[in-house]
Amino acid sequence: MAQDMTLLWGSGSPPCWRVMIALEEKNLQGYNQKLLSFEKLEHKSQEVIDINPRGQLPSFKHGDVIVNESYAACFYLESQFKSQGNKLIPDSPAEQALMYQRMFEGLTFYEKLNAVIYYNWFVPEGERHDSALNRNREALVTELKLWEGYLQKLGSGSHLAGPSFSLVDVTVFPTVATLFRFGLSAEKYPKLGEYYALLKERPSVKASWPPHWLENRKGQDTLKDM
Amino acid sequence: MAQDMTLLWGSGSPPCWRVMIALEEKNLQGYNQKLLSFEKLEHKSQEVIDINPRGQLPSFKHGDVIVNESYAACFYLESQFKSQGNKLIPDSPAEQALMYQRMFEGLTFYEKLNAVIYYNWFVPEGERHDSALNRNREALVTELKLWEGYLQKLGSGSHLAGPSFSLVDVTVFPTVATLFRFGLSAEKYPKLGEYYALLKERPSVKASWPPHWLENRKGQDTLKDM
Numbered sequence: 001m002a003q004d005m006t007l008l009w010g011s012g013s014p015p016c017w018r019v020m021i022a023l024e025e026k027n028l029q030g031y032n033q034k035l036l037s038f039e040k041l042e043h044k045s046q047e048v049i050d051i052n053p054r055g056q057l058p059s060f061k062h063g064d065v066i067v068n069e070s071y072a073a074c075f076y077l078e079s080q081f082k083s084q085g086n087k088l089i090p091d092s093p094a095e096q097a098l099m100y101q102r103m104f105e106g107l108t109f110y111e112k113l114n115a116v117i118y119y120n121w122f123v124p125e126g127e128r129h130d131s132a133l134n135r136n137r138e139a140l141v142t143e144l145k146l147w148e149g150y151l152q153k154l155g156s157g158s159h160l161a162g163p164s165f166s167l168v169d170v171t172v173f174p175t176v177a178t179l180f181r182f183g184l185s186a187e188k189y190p191k192l193g194e195y196y197a198l199l200k201e202r203p204s205v206k207a208s209w210p211p212h213w214l215e216n217r218k219g220q221d222t223l224k225d226m
Numbered sequence: 227m228a229q230d231m232t233l234l235w236g237s238g239s240p241p242c243w244r245v246m247i248a249l250e251e252k253n254l255q256g257y258n259q260k261l262l263s264f265e266k267l268e269h270k271s272q273e274v275i276d277i278n279p280r281g282q283l284p285s286f287k288h289g290d291v292i293v294n295e296s297y298a299a300c301f302y303l304e305s306q307f308k309s310q311g312n313k314l315i316p317d318s319p320a321e322q323a324l325m326y327q328r329m330f331e332g333l334t335f336y337e338k339l340n341a342v343i344y345y346n347w348f349v350p351e352g353e354r355h356d357s358a359l360n361r362n363r364e365a366l367v368t369e370l371k372l373w374e375g376y377l378q379k380l381g382s383g384s385h386l387a388g389p390s391f392s393l394v395d396v397t398v399f400p401t402v403a404t405l406f407r408f409g410l411s412a413e414k415y416p417k418l419g420e421y422y423a424l425l426k427e428r429p430s431v432k433a434s435w436p437p438h439w440l441e442n443r444k445g446q447d448t449l450k451d452m
Contacts, residue, residue, distance in 0.1 A: 053372065054331075065323045069330030074322050097291045097302050104295030106417075107333070127355045146279065 006058040008048055010038045012210040014110060015070035016058040023072045024204035025223045027085035035211070051186050071103070072186035074170055088167045099161035099168045102150070106172040107139035112136070112143045113175055117222050141226055144179075144189055151191035157198065159203075165202070173199050181213060183221035231257035234274055234285040236264045236406075238436040240400035241296035242284040247396045248300045250430035253311035257343060262438070297329070300396055314393045325387035325394045328376070332398040338362070338369045339401055343408050343448050367452055370405075370415055377417035383424065391428070399425050405440060409447035 005028065009016035023031060036042035036057060044055045051136055052059035052068040060066070060073050062080075067073045078088045090096050115136040120128065151158065160168040176196050180186070186193025213219070231254065235242035249257060262268035270281045278285035278294040286292070286299050288306075293299045293446050304314045304328060341362040346354065377384065386394040402422050406412070412419025425431055440446070 008363045062323075065320055067323045067327050069327055072323075072326035072330045075326045079322060080319055093306055094291055096290075096305060097298075100298035100301045101293050101295055104298045124357070127353075127358050129353045131350070188270050 001004075001032040002028040004063045006051075006061045007033045008036055008057055009032055010036055010043060010057045011212045012178075013038070013057055014178055015056075016209065017174040017177075017208060018070040018171050018206035019058045019060055019073045019077075019205045021173070022077045022167075023169065024087070024207050025086045025088060025165075026077050026081045028077070028081065029207075037211045041109065045118055071107075071171060074167055086165065088165075088170060090161065090164055090166055090184060092162075093103045095162045095164070095166075102160050102168045103171050105146075106168065106175065109143055109147065109172065110175045112118065113178060116140050117178075137226070140223075144184075144192070144226065147192045149188050156194065160195075169199065173205065179223060181219035183219060183224035184226055185224060188226070228254040230289050232277075232287045233257055233264055234277065234283055235259065236269060236283045237438045238404075239264070239283055240404055241282075241318065243400040243403075243434060243436065244296040244302075244397045245284045245286055245299045246434035247399070247430045248303045248314070248393075250346055250433050251306045251312045251314060251391075251396065252303050253309065254303070255433075269338050297397060299332075300393055304393060311398060312391065314396060316390055316392055318388075321388045321390070321392075324445065325392045325399045328386050328394045329397055331372075332401065335369055335373065335398065338366045342366050343404075343446075351415045354441075362451070370410075370418070370452065374450075377421055378410040382420065386421075395425065398430065405449060407445035409445060409450035410452060411450060412452045414452070 002023065005023075007019060007023070009020065019044075034047075036045070036048070038057075042048070043057045048057065048059050049055055051061055051066055054068070058070055058073065059068050062076075065076075069078045074088075076123070076160070090099060094162065114122070119133050119136060123132070150160070154160075154162065158174055159165045176192060179192070179202065180196050184192070186196070200209075228249065231249075233242075233245060233249070233321065235246065248417065249255070260273075262271070262274070264283070268274070269283045272433075274283065274285050275281055277287055277292055280294070282294065284296055285294050288302075293302045314327060338346070340358070345359050345362060349358070376386070379443050380386075386398055402418060403426065405418070406422050410418070412422070424429075426435075
């Protein structure tokens with residue numbers, strides 16, 4: 001049980017989801033948690049600011065220790081609970097190198113996804129340009145092909161750094177799930193589709209599935225022609 | 227000696243500099259290295275693409291293992307050479323948590339810096355807006371105040387996660403140095419100025435100082451009114 005931990009989170013936010021998967025993997029169920037609404041701007045509430053001066057979710061506290069950045073929280077949890085739950089950093093130097101490499105490429109992947117699906121959210125009306133959005137879409141396609149190729153090379157049933165589930169899956173799976181929620185075609189990206197299908201059955205992932213995705217099973221079709 | 231390592235790098239690139247500082251800290255001098263020119267687009271050359279399909283610097287290889295993402299390379303080097311050179315991840319859980327937290331905030335810091343000093347590089351001419359650049363400048367000021375506050379709280383002579391030099395200094399110092407290279411005022415940001423003055427004398431930092439900064443000691447004044 002993890003009663004000395006508190007997580008403030010938002011449904012469907014990949015950064016929040018990363019931390020929730022990590023907590024499940026390390027058998028840290030039973031933490032205090034509160035689901036907040038981005039739409040109601042609850043991530044800017046005093047309750048959040050008290051933990052996270054940036055006014056962002058996740059906001060995460062373990063005793064007196066605050067680790068809000070999702071990647072930081074994942075590293076921290078693995079480091080503090082090394083021998084509890086699943087081991088999330090492989091021993092083999094090659095697999096470890098690939099894990100680190102893909103984790104940080106994963107930040108680019110996430111950024112390029114956001115630059116398409118949240119373009120209107122990030123860019124104020126008077127500053128929007130079709131040329132920019134098209135460029136962002138092309139950049140996302142390039143990125144998708146890279147990851148499709150990575151999975152192709154690893155072979156069927158593999159995780160992102162090799163045979164075992166690791167921190168790169170914790171951090172990048174929520175991006176992949178968001179792609180499909182926004183209509184990405186598993187026919188065009190079969191390896192990403194296969195990876196998505198494999199991981200969505202994992203207990204840690206199922207236990208932390210965004211509740212509003214369960215309530216409303218139909219996502220958007222923003223990415224269907226990608 | 228690190229003769230089984232190869233680094234392709236560009237002068238003044240914070241991501242390249244991070245890896246070079248990490249290599250120095252781990253006593254991994256003597257690696258194969260090649261300085262490439264961003265201006266001549268050498269980061270898009272076949273030599274780079276062979277190691278790094280993204281066509282980016284740094285491109286880093288250790289034997290058959292490729293780790294191009296700068297944060298990934300830093301984690302990898304610390305993990306593979308734990309007991310060699312300086313220990314870069316502190317033992318204390320609180321210091322470790324702070325290190326991870328600030329490392330990932332450091333990516334935001336770097337991004338917000340780039341969005342100001344390289345605005346014209348990132349945004350094509352027809353898509354530029356004064357309103358966007360002003361917003362980016364304000365976001366950078368907010369960010370600068372955050373970091374100034376972090377250092378203030380830690381007290382004089384501290385590193386970014388506490389008393390010892392750690393991975394957060396490896397990864398964030400190049401951003402801080404770039405701020406001052408681009409004219410940031412140490413009078414307005416005395417704690418950042420103090421941190422900069424402390425770290426620039428560190429042997430690993432001196433040994434990896436961007437050569438074109440040494441050749442031309444005068445930087446820009448883009449940030450002087452920040």
